[in-house]
Amino acid sequence: MTTDSMTVLLVDDEPDFLSVVARRLERRNMHVLSAGSGEEALATLETHPVDAVVLDVKMPGMDGIETLKRIKVAYPEMEVIMLTGHADLEVAISGMALGAFDYLLKPADIDELMFKLRDASRTRMRA
Amino acid sequence: MTLTHASHDSFRWLAARVVLLSATPVALLALTVCSLLFTAYGHDAQTPFGALVRAVTAPAQSVADAMERAATAFPGATILHVADERVVQATGHAAPAPMDAEARELVASLGGPLTTSMHAGERFALRAAIPPLPGSPAMAAVSIAHGTGQDDSAAGQAIVVSMPLRLLFPQMEYAWGMTIIVSGVLVMLLLYNSLVFSGYVQQKLSSEELRRRALERRMVEANRLSSLGTLAAGIAHEINNPLSIMTQEAGWLEDLTEDGLPAAELAGKVRTAARIIHTQGARCRDITHSLLRLSRQGAVEAGAVDVNAVIEEVGTLSQHRCTTQRVALRMETDADLPPAYAAQAHVQQILLNLVGNALDAMQGREGTLTLRSRQEGEAILVTVADTGPGMSATVQSRIFEPFFTTKPAGRGTGLGLAICYGLARRNNGALGVHSTEGEGTTFTLSLPVMPSDDDMPQPGGEHRIPAMPEPQPRSEGEPA
Numbered sequence: 001m002t003t004d005s006m007t008v009l010l011v012d013d014e015p016d017f018l019s020v021v022a023r024r025l026e027r028r029n030m031h032v033l034s035a036g037s038g039e040e041a042l043a044t045l046e047t048h049p050v051d052a053v054v055l056d057v058k059m060p061g062m063d064g065i066e067t068l069k070r071i072k073v074a075y076p077e078m079e080v081i082m083l084t085g086h087a088d089l090e091v092a093i094s095g096m097a098l099g100a101f102d103y104l105l106k107p108a109d110i111d112e113l114m115f116k117l118r119d120a121s122r123t124r125m126r127a
Numbered sequence: 128m129t130l131t132h133a134s135h136d137s138f139r140w141l142a143a144r145v146v147l148l149s150a151t152p153v154a155l156l157a158l159t160v161c162s163l164l165f166t167a168y169g170h171d172a173q174t175p176f177g178a179l180v181r182a183v184t185a186p187a188q189s190v191a192d193a194m195e196r197a198a199t200a201f202p203g204a205t206i207l208h209v210a211d212e213r214v215v216q217a218t219g220h221a222a223p224a225p226m227d228a229e230a231r232e233l234v235a236s237l238g239g240p241l242t243t244s245m246h247a248g249e250r251f252a253l254r255a256a257i258p259p260l261p262g263s264p265a266m267a268a269v270s271i272a273h274g275t276g277q278d279d280s281a282a283g284q285a286i287v288v289s290m291p292l293r294l295l296f297p298q299m300e301y302a303w304g305m306t307i308i309v310s311g312v313l314v315m316l317l318l319y320n321s322l323v324f325s326g327y328v329q330q331k332l333s334s335e336e337l338r339r340r341a342l343e344r345r346m347v348e349a350n351r352l353s354s355l356g357t358l359a360a361g362i363a364h365e366i367n368n369p370l371s372i373m374t375q376e377a378g379w380l381e382d383l384t385e386d387g388l389p390a391a392e393l394a395g396k397v398r399t400a401a402r403i404i405h406t407q408g409a410r411c412r413d414i415t416h417s418l419l420r421l422s423r424q425g426a427v428e429a430g431a432v433d434v435n436a437v438i439e440e441v442g443t444l445s446q447h448r449c450t451t452q453r454v455a456l457r458m459e460t461d462a463d464l465p466p467a468y469a470a471q472a473h474v475q476q477i478l479l480n481l482v483g484n485a486l487d488a489m490q491g492r493e494g495t496l497t498l499r500s501r502q503e504g505e506a507i508l509v510t511v512a513d514t515g516p517g518m519s520a521t522v523q524s525r526i527f528e529p530f531f532t533t534k535p536a537g538r539g540t541g542l543g544l545a546i547c548y549g550l551a552r553r554n555n556g557a558l559g560v561h562s563t564e565g566e567g568t569t570f571t572l573s574l575p576v577m578p579s580d581d582d583m584p585q586p587g588g589e590h591r592i593p594a595m596p597e598p599q600p601r602s603e604g605e606p607a
Contacts, residue, residue: 001497011522014368014372014408016372016403016407017368017371017372019374019403020376020379020400020403021375023379024375024378024379027382028221058451060451060452060453061452061453084365086354096364106365106368106370106371107370107373107374107375108371108374109378110378
């Protein structure tokens with residue numbers, strides 16, 4: 001399984017959300033890093049090797065799109081999955097144009113997230 | 128907000144005046160032209176009268192003969208014999224005093240001393256009646272040479288024939304009568320038209336007024352919905368976050384059931400998950416509660432409004448936008464504030480609009496949004512202060528005008544503040560603005576304090592806030 005050794009960075013402004021998704025992904029044999037903001041995510045990426053980023057679109061301060069742009073500038077190969085509410089669907093789609101791998105509507109199903117992460121990891125392997 | 132301020136009746140009077148005023152110059156012109164024509168024709172028509180008098184009196188052998196001839200030729204005329212500038216004799220109708228004077232004047236106008244050496248009728252003069260009214264007399268003077276021959280006293284003798292125009296021109300009374308009737312009919316038509324026109328204007332205006340009122344009502348409602356709609360996007364996100372956490376926690380619980388953990392460890396993990404679900408559920412509940420309070424209908428009755436509670440609600444609903452925009456939200460409410468007398472829904476709508484505007488103004492920059500309440504005399508003041516870019520004096524003076532907006536096309540309707548202003552006025556309050564460029568803008572809503580029970584206008588103290596603002600005039604840029 002490609003996901004066995006996969007390292008995922010979760011970026012969301014909700015600590016409770018980070019904690020529960022991290023727990024569930026870890027149970028599924030993933031190595032999970034968490035970041036509470038775009039700035040924190042960029043700092044984490046500098047120090048830790050990461051296979052994929054799960055990024056919330058709507059965050060106070062540096063929002064998801066801005067974070068995505070910066071990630072893509074610094075790590076063009078990095079696969080990013082956008083997490084978004086219905087209201088920001090257009091934003092998520094514009095994120096795809098900026099190089100995001102895929103997007104997921106909140107509340108997201110964990111299996112779907114796993115599936116997309118595996119997908120992203122496979123793409124990365126091929127690259 | 129309102130286009131007209133006066134009642135329809137005064138509009139009707141105005142419309143009538145418009146018709147009458149526009150018709151008056153035309154009527155005056157017609158009158159002038161007619162009187163000029165009448166005078167010219169009347170004068171021309173009277174001219175042969177002089178020649179006729181001369182022809183009649185010239186062959187006479189004596190003064191008495193001349194007078195006799197004149198009396199025969201002009202029945203109804205007054206015939207005067209003027210000698211030495213005195214009326215010697217008069218026949219026919221008794222000559223009134225002014226006629227005497229006019230006759231003497233006319234004789235004097237014959238020119239030079241009248242001498243016996245002149246032959247009869249050598250000089251004559253006509254005094255035409257102007258204006259040619261049926262009763263005014265045409266007067267003709269003819270010099271006569273009859274007398275005692277060598278006697279110088281015969282000099283200056285003349286016969287004056289004065290005849291009312293109605294006898295000279297029998298059709299004249301008819302013409303005048305017709306003229307008066309036609310003018311009368313025209314005047315009545317004019318008055319009638321002004322009445323019909325003003326009635327039409329009034330009807331038109333009142334139907335316009337009704338349409339305008341309906342439109343205004345819809346506008347206020349649309350503004351309420353759009354200010355709620357703007358919030359809805361933020362609220363959807365706000366609810367979505369706890370919802371995803373709860374969904375994930377539920378999934379986590381499912382995961383746990385599959386792992387076959389020891390009972391104690393399982394119980395601990397389940398408890399943690401349950402606590403998080405509780406917390407997130409409470410978050411959802413708070414949001415839906417404030418939303419429900421806000422959309423509650425029927426609060427347009429004037430009554431006691433706890434302004435602080437409204438500020439809390441609006442603050443809660445705007446919290447998300449503030450966080451996203453990195454704007455600090457400060458609420459400084461006066462705990463001892465008495466209730467205001469207003470419609471709660473209106474107060475909410477005004478504050479939502481003001482807060483929305485303040486956040487729009489601070490778009491793309493950090494800042495502080497302050498909601499403050501305090502009492503000042505018989506008024507409760509609510510201020511919404513931002514630290515945005517502020518406004519110029521020109522913008523400030525126009526800020527409450529309908530359709531005035533500084534937001535880019537498609538973003539603002541320019542109606543929000545106009546509606547707020549109208550709502551404040553409807554609640555016997557006021558809405559004012561103070562802004563310094565570069566420092567920020569402060570809107571101040573003032574509302575009347577709820578009167579205490581003993582000086583209540585009516586028992587129960589609830590009356591319907593008028594559906595429409597009172598037709599009170601508002602001058603441009605009134606400081607409110």
